[in-house]
């Protein structure tokens with residue numbers, strides 16, 4: 257039966273230039289979390305396809321690496337323009353396939369545009385150092401060289417932005433890309449590939465050289481990802497997803513001495529001090545915990561509140577929680593869309609049951625809109641006060657569950673914040689500069705992101721993004737994350753008439 261999500265998706269895919277054969281004749285079922293409708297049957301990559309795609313990417317790399325970086329940047333600039341022209345359609349498809357509300361779908365495509373702009377600037381700044389040599393008549397310097405084929409494995413909840421964070425940097429660095437998107441979001445990947453192909457055509461039409469296969473997509477499940485992971489022609493694997501996936505992928509890449517950039521699960525906490533501006537804190541927590549239906553790696557999963565503000569904060573959060581509009585993500589006014597599938601809903605129910613058994617008081621969390629959309633899984637956001645940081649609180653449940661804990665001394669709050677296996681994002685709300693600085697100090701938050709008076713959720717592309725411990729240690733996007741997509745070469749040049757050895761070593765022959 258054709259329902260509204262599948263009709264809408266077909267119109268969007270046509271407008272985005274995706275060939276019908278790619279999403280009507282395959283075996284991978286693309287289902288919308290919005291209403292459970294089947295939006296496409298995507299062609300899955302076979303083992304032979306994978307070999308051919310990786311081979312093509314490697315051949316393209318050999319040509320692309322010698323094209324001057326600013327010229328490579330020009331392709332990324334053109335791609336940014338194509339994205340601007342198709343922003344609304346791609347964003348709507350993200351909403352239908354990942355369940356994000358309209359503004360978040362648009363925000364995701366905006367992130368793609370922003371990283372393109374960032375990468376274009378970077379294409380003229382991939383510079384190394386000149387280093388003082390200890391030997392007379394010598395010069396020492398470092399250069400950053402293109403690395404090779406970058407394998408990008410991405411998660412369902414950022415179906416297009418994560419690819420762009422990697423691909424934009426990889427392309428200006430002189431690398432080529434092979435993308436294995438989440439099997440839950442193959443349509444947005446096909447649409448992104450169609451837009452990228454359009455950009456390449458415009459770039460070539462303007463007189464530039466672009467080898468075939470600069471960026472390609474391989475659709476399918478974990479087995480397709482594994483083919484990338486084990487292939488020695490792919491020197492860098494950038495994998496975004498669960499810690500479970502990272503535990504499998506990391507050692508396999510290490511076993512062949514490949515490079516891994518892992519962006520895995522988070523369990524992000526926000527400390528609310530007795531000196532916090534509670535108005536700001538409530539807004540940050542509500543968006544961070546329940547926005548995107550709790551399906552961001554940076555979602556606020558824990559609030560650690562000073563005992564003197566705990567009850568007032570819980571009361572205010574509960575007032576907000578019950579008013580959040582749950583519904584179709586593209587409907588005006590909706591703030592909370594669906595969970596991605598039934599498994600996600602079941603995991604949420606199981607976590608709430610465990611929280612109760614471990615002494616928690618649960619508000620919300622029940623299924624919503626089951627009559628209107630029986631094939632989809634909407635859930636009321638949950639607010640859970642906990643007597644302690646019990647086992648369930650230490651796990652990432654990818655759903656809108658917020659656990660609230662109490663503290664008395666800041667040290668205790670920081671210990672709780674750091675006392676989980678994950679280390680992605682963290683925040684403190686305080687107007688006290690000593691508390692803020694202590695939180696950001698070496699003895700403070702152990703996460704890759706530590707914010708003051710800003711929530712845990714979301715990040716700007718200008719900073720390096722990623723986290724420690726079970727989050728995987730990778731950094732992508734801004735700052736100097738580009739270096740991971742390149743290899744560093746140290747060059748020493750002797751322009752003297754003698755051959756002095758380093759450290760004064762004598763070896764007279």
Ligand code: NAD
Nearest residue numbers: 410411412437438478481482497498501519520521522553
């Ligand atoms: P997932 O781990 O189920 O899947 C992620 C990707 O890995 C998919 O493309 C999947 O096909 C692939 N994969 C799974 N097993 C694999 C294997 N053995 N070999 C190769 N590839 C394999 O994650 P998900 O449910 O799509 O996404 C949610 C998770 O992703 C959450 O844990 C979330 O925190 C995390 N995430 C992290 C970040 C970050 O930047 N740190 C960003 C987004 C999502």
